[in-house]
Amino acid sequence: MTPPSDSYARPGWDLVKVVAAAVPVTRFSAEIIARERRPLPPVDDFVLRRAASGGTTVGELAAALHLPEAVVADAVAAQLSAGTISYRHGVIEQATPRDAAPAEAGILLLFDRSSWRVTPWADARTISRADAQRDDLLVLPESRADAISLADVPTEAVKIAAATAEAVDAGVEREVLLVKAVRERAGKRLMPAQVLVYADQERENVQLGLVVEGELLDDSVLLDLGGAERLGIEPGPIQPGTA
16 A cells, blocks of 8 residues: 655655545546547558558558558458548559548546546546445545536546546547536545655654555645645654655
8 A cells, every 4th residue: 555655755754654545536428529540450551651642552562561462452442441542543542531520429537526627547446435434545525516517627638538548449549629518427436545644854744645546646636625634634653664
């Protein structure tokens, strides 16, 4: 449970305690306008790139790839079926851009209710409040009790979150262009976290750090929640291996 001390060291401060905690999160569905792109097999990708740069032939492609013409011909046939290339008089040319036209889609994301922001955290790692009580976790307070709205979900934040593997279908690259609507899912969840407690040599001053999924978040998250005093955290004796 204790993170490596050298990863989170702060000059002039001792890491005196690591508190097992949990961050309240809300699952929500985002209706988006996005452009999707599915990765292609290497030969198909090469065919499209050469076709986009000018006319080419199966023979030229096979020579460039050092592959049998039959292998290249299969890739050309696949892209002809997909409508991405044209084939006239033995010459292969680009027919349409590889990127699909923007379309509506839906993704499931998490919203951090402590810092009031969209997060890229994995839903599969969330736990229930009962789990947190059983493990005696410090549950961080919510900064607001409101339901999340479209204004709370900026497109740029969704772009970052949508880049995670669990936010999109496997094998699909998705560029989020616009967030149209958001809808909360029933049942609030918690994301396991660690609160790092730092103290000076006299143990009179305290700083806190918050780690979620191995990432040390900005200190302002816990300061905005009231800091150590509101969270009921006090520096204790230095734990072996954490100073």
